[in-house]
Amino acid sequence: MNEMVSKIIDIVRKHDEWRHSTINLIASENIMSPLAESLYLNDMMHRYAEGKPYKRYYQGTKYIDEIEVLATELMKKLFNVDYAEVRPISGTTANGTVFYALGGCGKKALIPPVQAGSHVSHTKFGILGALGIEQIEMPYDKENLNIDIDKAIKMIEEVKPAFVVLGGSMYPFPHPVKEIAEAVHAIGSKVVYDAAHVLGLIAGKALSNPLDEGADVMTASTHKTFPGPQGGVILTNEKEIYKKVSRIVFPVFVSNHHAHRLPSLAVTALEMIEFGEEYARQVVRNAKALAEELNALGIKVLGEHLGFTRTHQVIIDVSDRGGAAELVKKLEDAYIITNKNLLPWDPPDAIANPSGIRLGVQEMTRFGMKEDDMKEIAKFIKRVLDGEEPEKVKKDVVAFRKQFQEVQYGYKMNEEALTRFKEYITLSMGIDLVK
Numbered sequence: 001m002n003e004m005v006s007k008i009i010d011i012v013r014k015h016d017e018w019r020h021s022t023i024n025l026i027a028s029e030n031i032m033s034p035l036a037e038s039l040y041l042n043d044m045m046h047r048y049a050e051g052k053p054y055k056r057y058y059q060g061t062k063y064i065d066e067i068e069v070l071a072t073e074l075m076k077k078l079f080n081v082d083y084a085e086v087r088p089i090s091g092t093t094a095n096g097t098v099f100y101a102l103g104g105c106g107k108k109a110l111i112p113p114v115q116a117g118s119h120v121s122h123t124k125f126g127i128l129g130a131l132g133i134e135q136i137e138m139p140y141d142k143e144n145l146n147i148d149i150d151k152a153i154k155m156i157e158e159v160k161p162a163f164v165v166l167g168g169s170m171y172p173f174p175h176p177v178k179e180i181a182e183a184v185h186a187i188g189s190k191v192v193y194d195a196a197h198v199l200g201l202i203a204g205k206a207l208s209n210p211l212d213e214g215a216d217v218m219t220a221s222t223h224k225t226f227p228g229p230q231g232g233v234i235l236t237n238e239k240e241i242y243k244k245v246s247r248i249v250f251p252v253f254v255s256n257h258h259a260h261r262l263p264s265l266a267v268t269a270l271e272m273i274e275f276g277e278e279y280a281r282q283v284v285r286n287a288k289a290l291a292e293e294l295n296a297l298g299i300k301v302l303g304e305h306l307g308f309t310r311t312h313q314v315i316i317d318v319s320d321r322g323g324a325a326e327l328v329k330k331l332e333d334a335y336i337i338t339n340k341n342l343l344p345w346d347p348p349d350a351i352a353n354p355s356g357i358r359l360g361v362q363e364m365t366r367f368g369m370k371e372d373d374m375k376e377i378a379k380f381i382k383r384v385l386d387g388e389e390p391e392k393v394k395k396d397v398v399a400f401r402k403q404f405q406e407v408q409y410g411y412k413m414n415e416e417a418l419t420r421f422k423e424y425i426t427l428s429m430g431i432d433l434v435k
């Protein structure tokens with residue numbers, strides 16, 4: 001028994017140490033600030049709070065009510081919107097809620113092609129399909145790595161979908177919200193903008209707010225470029241949509257809504273109000289610097305004629321190097337964590353060995369890296385791609401990564417938080433750390 005406990009603890013310790021010694025370029029991940037992270041460990045993780053704040057089905061929720069209202073208000077303030085729904089426990093749950101509210105069985109939805117970056121939740125294989133909504137692919141312009149606006153507008157007029165989904169998982173160039181929204185509104189339908197990847201860039205105003213450009217509702221994860229706890233959020237200025245969504249998220253998609261993440265969400269929203277613009281600006285600068293250096297080193301980067309990227313993402317094409325499958329493993333062996341990705345011109349069945357690798361710089365930016373550090377990362381990647389022993393590159397990666405250990409653009413754990421943290425452990429485990 002004790003051996004098993006040691007093993008479990010050891011697995012967690014190894015994971016934590018390993019991932020803090022790697023250059024993490026997974027575009028959908030991030031880390032919380034020390035304060036947000038410390039507040040994640042709290043007793044709300046054991047509780048239920050079904051319903052809305054102050055109108056719950058159970059007793060015992062008065063502080064959950066307080067924090068949920070606070071987190072909601074801070075998210076509204078940060079995004080300058082009238083309504084925020086923070087109960088979805090993930091971006092997928094947020095999408096399911098909104099798709100159900102706007103569509104439902106037998107309705108049609110237009111989405112960008114999967115190879116061009118749509119998330120699985122937008123497809124027949126994900127929650128959209130599970131809800132019985134028909135997935136129809138929007139025309140895409142492979143040259144400009146974006147939706148083909150003219151053809152898309154024609155399709156919107158012909159198909160008359162209940163809603164159109166914009167935003168995606170591979171997303172170096174923002175979709176044309178304004179143009180699509182005009183056509184969608186003309187047929188009386190709605191635009192859903194899935195900001196899972198770019199919520200932090202929108203918060204920091206590196207990208208314009210899609211709700212100001214005509215999107216009717218925005219869904220997102222709260223843990224990608226938005227550096228909060230894993231969770232979801234729905235934002236809108238339309239009361240009718242908010243009312244529907246709030247009646248659907250519970251009881252359809254969540255029962256408990258993981259309330260213990262809400263203090264961390266509230267702290268992250270505060271941090272983004274204070275440091276968000278600086279952070280988002282640096283993320284985009286870093287992405288550009290990484291792309292430019294990779295390109296200069298002879299690695300094919302998508303969208304050269306478009307300036308490579310306008311977000312946190314850099315997409316490289318390794319089809320001339322045998323595809324991504326082997327290379328991402330070698331990069332991992334060199335402690336550079338990435339993922340293989342379909343490119344817009346890949347056939348869907350290329351998923352096992354697609355042409356692309358997706359890189360995101362948001363987490364390394366949070367650890368304080370700047371443009372010059374991106375050049376170093378590009379050189380590490382180049383060495384691995386050129387066939388150098390990953391083990392050799394790893395040594396240099398680990399030494400380089402050691403310089404960047406403190407999270408920027410967020411609050412440190414102050415005395416008060418540290419005391420609270422110790423009190424929690426004392427309370428819940430009977431170990432007196434306070435003394």
Ligand SMILES: *Cc1c(COP(=O)(O)O)cnc(C)c1O
Binds near residue numbers: 093222
């Ligand atoms: C990651 C992602 C999601 C799903 O988010 P989860 O929080 O992982 O459920 C939804 N949409 C897009 C575009 C994504 O990239």
